[in-house]
Amino acid sequence: MSDTAVSSRQSAVSRPVSEALLNEKWDRCLSNLIVKSSLGLGFGVVFSVLLFKRRAWPAFVGVGFGAGRAYEECNWSLRQAAKDLKKQS
Amino acid sequence: MLRTSIRSARALGRRPAAAVAGRQWQVAGTAARGRHFADKKLDPSSKPTVLPSSETNTAERSDIPKPAEPQPTIASEDVPRTPPKPDTTSGVSPAVAEKPTTKTITPPPPPPPAAGRPKTGFFRRLRNFVFTLTILGALGFGGGVWYSRINDNFHDFFTEYVPYGEQAVLYLEEMDFRKRFHRLSDSMHRPRDTGAKVTIPAQSGASWRVADSGEQAGRHASAIDKAKASASKESKAKADDVSVPAAAAAAAPTAEKVAQPAKETPAAAPSASPAGAAPTETSSDKVAVVVPPAKKSTTKTEEAFKAPEVNEPSRRPPIPPIDPLAVNDAMEPVVQDLVRMLNDIIAVVNADKAHERYGSTIDKAKDELSKVGAKVKDVKAEVEKKAGEQVKKHVRAFDQAAEDLVTRLEAAMAAQEAGWRDQFSDTMRQVHELYEERFALLREREQLIGKQRLRNELLQQAVALKREFLGEVRERVERERDGRLGKLEDLEKAVADLEKLTAGWNEVVETSQRTQQLHVAVEAVRASLEKADHPRPFVRELVALKEIAAEDPLVDTAIATINPSAYQRGLPTTAQLVDRFRVVAGEVRKASLLPEDAGVASHASSYVLSKVLFKKHGLAVGNDVESVLTRTQTYLEEGDLDAAAREMNGLQGWAKTLSRDWLGEVRKVLEVQQALDVISTEARLQSLRVE
Numbered sequence: 001m002s003d004t005a006v007s008s009r010q011s012a013v014s015r016p017v018s019e020a021l022l023n024e025k026w027d028r029c030l031s032n033l034i035v036k037s038s039l040g041l042g043f044g045v046v047f048s049v050l051l052f053k054r055r056a057w058p059a060f061v062g063v064g065f066g067a068g069r070a071y072e073e074c075n076w077s078l079r080q081a082a083k084d085l086k087k088q089s
Numbered sequence: 090m091l092r093t094s095i096r097s098a099r100a101l102g103r104r105p106a107a108a109v110a111g112r113q114w115q116v117a118g119t120a121a122r123g124r125h126f127a128d129k130k131l132d133p134s135s136k137p138t139v140l141p142s143s144e145t146n147t148a149e150r151s152d153i154p155k156p157a158e159p160q161p162t163i164a165s166e167d168v169p170r171t172p173p174k175p176d177t178t179s180g181v182s183p184a185v186a187e188k189p190t191t192k193t194i195t196p197p198p199p200p201p202p203a204a205g206r207p208k209t210g211f212f213r214r215l216r217n218f219v220f221t222l223t224i225l226g227a228l229g230f231g232g233g234v235w236y237s238r239i240n241d242n243f244h245d246f247f248t249e250y251v252p253y254g255e256q257a258v259l260y261l262e263e264m265d266f267r268k269r270f271h272r273l274s275d276s277m278h279r280p281r282d283t284g285a286k287v288t289i290p291a292q293s294g295a296s297w298r299v300a301d302s303g304e305q306a307g308r309h310a311s312a313i314d315k316a317k318a319s320a321s322k323e324s325k326a327k328a329d330d331v332s333v334p335a336a337a338a339a340a341a342p343t344a345e346k347v348a349q350p351a352k353e354t355p356a357a358a359p360s361a362s363p364a365g366a367a368p369t370e371t372s373s374d375k376v377a378v379v380v381p382p383a384k385k386s387t388t389k390t391e392e393a394f395k396a397p398e399v400n401e402p403s404r405r406p407p408i409p410p411i412d413p414l415a416v417n418d419a420m421e422p423v424v425q426d427l428v429r430m431l432n433d434i435i436a437v438v439n440a441d442k443a444h445e446r447y448g449s450t451i452d453k454a455k456d457e458l459s460k461v462g463a464k465v466k467d468v469k470a471e472v473e474k475k476a477g478e479q480v481k482k483h484v485r486a487f488d489q490a491a492e493d494l495v496t497r498l499e500a501a502m503a504a505q506e507a508g509w510r511d512q513f514s515d516t517m518r519q520v521h522e523l524y525e526e527r528f529a530l531l532r533e534r535e536q537l538i539g540k541q542r543l544r545n546e547l548l549q550q551a552v553a554l555k556r557e558f559l560g561e562v563r564e565r566v567e568r569e570r571d572g573r574l575g576k577l578e579d580l581e582k583a584v585a586d587l588e589k590l591t592a593g594w595n596e597v598v599e600t601s602q603r604t605q606q607l608h609v610a611v612e613a614v615r616a617s618l619e620k621a622d623h624p625r626p627f628v629r630e631l632v633a634l635k636e637i638a639a640e641d642p643l644v645d646t647a648i649a650t651i652n653p654s655a656y657q658r659g660l661p662t663t664a665q666l667v668d669r670f671r672v673v674a675g676e677v678r679k680a681s682l683l684p685e686d687a688g689v690a691s692h693a694s695s696y697v698l699s700k701v702l703f704k705k706h707g708l709a710v711g712n713d714v715e716s717v718l719t720r721t722q723t724y725l726e727e728g729d730l731d732a733a734a735r736e737m738n739g740l741q742g743w744a745k746t747l748s749r750d751w752l753g754e755v756r757k758v759l760e761v762q763q764a765l766d767v768i769s770t771e772a773r774l775q776s777l778r779v780e
Contacts, residue, residue: 018750019676022692022743029689075688082686085746 025081029074033067040066234258424462431458600779603637607644607772610634615765624659631656634768643771647764655757666755667725670733673751674718678702680743681714687743714744730755730762 044062052058234257237244248255431454438447614630631648638644661669681702682695702715708723709716717736724733734755737748 019673019747021746022676022680026692071689078688078692079686082743085742089741089745 021081025074025077028077029070032073033070036066036070037063038066040064040069230254230257234261238262421462421465424458424465427458427461431455597779601776603639604772604776604779606637607634607775608769610637611765611769611772618660618761618765621659621662624661624665626657626659628656638768641771644768647767647771651761651764652757655761660758660761661754663728663730663758666730666751666758669751669754670722670725673748674722676747677714677718677740677744680747683743685742712739714740731759734759 040062041059042062043065044059047062048055048058230251233243233247233251233254237247237254237258238261244258248258431451434454435451438444438451610630610633614627614634617625617627617630631651635644635648679696679699680692682698684691687695705716705719706723707719709719711717717740721733721736724730724736734752737752737755740748
């Protein structure tokens with residue numbers, strides 16, 4: 001994984017190599033997942049502190065929202081890529 | 090409620106004003122009453138709801154007709170039928186009961202006049218009825234006429250179905266038209282109004298005839314008919330005016346005829362005469378001549394005197410016997426004049442009816458006249474004799490003179506002839522001499538010219554001979570020269586052929602050199618490609634190849650097929666390709682199990698499951714991604730780039746996109762190899778061609 005990631009990064013500078021297309025998409029998705037879920041967690045924690053008397057569930061809910069959002073975006077991007085492929089062929 | 094009030098108001102407001110119409114309405118109103126009752130029927134149901142106060146008001150309003158009420162009340166009493174229906178209402182309340190009465194009263198107001206009139210009598214009603222009918226009819230007719238002038242459709246209807254409608258409308262239109270166009274209508278309408286047929290008499294118009302002063306201008310078939318017609322006319326006139334007996338009728342018309350020509354027109358005389366028309370000039374003579382026979386007849390008998398004298402002018406036969414008087418000496422104009430004079434005198438005498446008195450003297454005169462004619466003849470004969478003698482004398486004298494003249498003329502002619510002959514002979518001699526002289530001169534000259542001509546011909550012959558000789562000499566010289574020159578040209582040709590040969594050999598050498606160079610260049614390119622450890626641009630080698638090919642079209646096209654990026658960046662080696670294929674194969678394998686429209690879940694599952702798949706070896710059979718990958722790997726290991734590329738090209742979907750770059754690289758390499766092969770074969774072909 002790390003090797004491929006490095007190679008993709010090198011190629012991404014100039015032009016994404018065809019075999020690295022999928023890997024790149026996966027990287028994006030993962031980073032997106034991390035960012036969004038952390039953001040959700042943050043919001044959840046803040047809400048739990050401010051409104052919900054430091055209960056745990058708002059934080060989990062926030063994480064869930066973020067992760068779901070990331071998953072959906074990833075799904076959408078993959079499908080879009082598939083559609084583009086169909087159009088090209 | 091309201092309806093009744095309105096109706097009553099109408100009935101009282103308008104109809105009374107136009108009393109006649111009101112009455113009419115009422116007369117027809119026995120039936121109309123029924124209507125009122127019906128209205129009332131409706132009213133009672135509504136009445137109870139109405140307040141008494143408002144009721145009184147309405148009653149007052151409707152009271153306007155009431156002034157006439159006193160009578161109606163009686164009428165209403167007369168007509169007690171109303172109560173039965175109000176019975177239902179009467180039970181409700183007295184106050185309400187009062188209203189119905191007022192209500193009932195309101196309709197009655199019309200009835201009262203009707204009730205008052207009928208009493209007066211049936212005839213009066215009838216008269217009124219007729220009167221109103223006529224007025225209505227007149228109004229309707231007038232309205233119809235008026236409206237028919239506005240509406241065309243109505244106009245048609247009105248004029249067709251309403252009696253006298255058309256006349257009325259037409260009259261009105263005429264009036265209007267006259268009012269508008271006063272003058273025009275005057276001029277226009279006269280002919281239209283009269284309507285009488287314009288008859289053109291058959292004998293009117295211009296005719297071919299010259300107008301006769303006395304007679305009708307009409308045509309007629311013949312003069313005789315006309316004469317008869319006129320005769321009959323006049324006979325009728327006679328019968329009316331004078332009432333002459335029927336026996337005299339035959340004589341009367343003729344008398345009339347004679348009277349007419351004598352008094353009025355000379356033209357009438359010819360027309361009347363059966364002989365036909367005669368020129369007017371002669372007519373006067375005839376008239377003059379006509380008279381004498383009458384004279385004759387008078388001299389013969391007194392009894393026939395009057396009638397025949399009148400009769401004769403119409404008969405022609407008597408005319409010829411008159412002339413004999415003048416026939417004897419008709420040729421003499423003098424005698425003719427005399428006869429005419431005498432005739433005139435006789436005519437005068439006749440006219441005066443003094444035949445008895447002058448008869449003898451006139452007879453004498455006639456005798457004298459005939460004698461005068463004889464005397465004139467005698468005188469003429471004597472004169473003729475004298476003249477004949479004189480003529481004979483003159484003829485003799487003329488004959489003698491003519492003979493003398495002839496003899497004299499003949500002598501003169503002979504003398505002249507002799508003179509002319511002498512002259513002619515002299516002139517002939519002179520001409521002959523002249524001619525001879527000229528002839529001699531011409532002959533001498535001709536001889537001279539002939540000699541000179543001969544000399545000239547000789548000279549020309551000499552010149553021609555000289556020329557021929559010169560030409561022969563020249564020809565011979567030329568022939569000699571040509572022979573030597575021909576040999577020289579042959580030599581030159583031989584030299585040129587040799588040169589060509591050497592040149593051709595040179596070309597051959599050059600081409601062989603070029604092909605060799607081409608070979609070398611191709612080899613250099615191939616070597617540079619094969620020897621390289623890493624991709625390296627081979628633009629220089631290609632340029633050299635192109636220059637050596639010297640615009641060989643085939644080489645040019647072969648080079649053009651190579652992707653420019655291939656020689657600018659260089660080509661990957663086979664080792665590199667294989668290395669890269671391993672990476673690509675791993676990636677492709679990961680995506681080998683993806684369905685269409687794959688989401689995150691399917692991607693993840695294919696990623697996981699691809700690791701569990703069994704790996705194949707060698708030339709696997711099947712179209713799935715795994716077997717394709719193994720086949721390409723084996724081809725690559727064998728070094729068959731072309732087959733490997735074909736295999737990878739068969740992939741679909743994500744697998745194809747993932748292997749796209751690698752395929753592009755392989756293709757570039759294959760293209761370059763193909764181009765180099767083509768160029769090398771071309772070079773070989775050229776070398777073969779040279780030999």
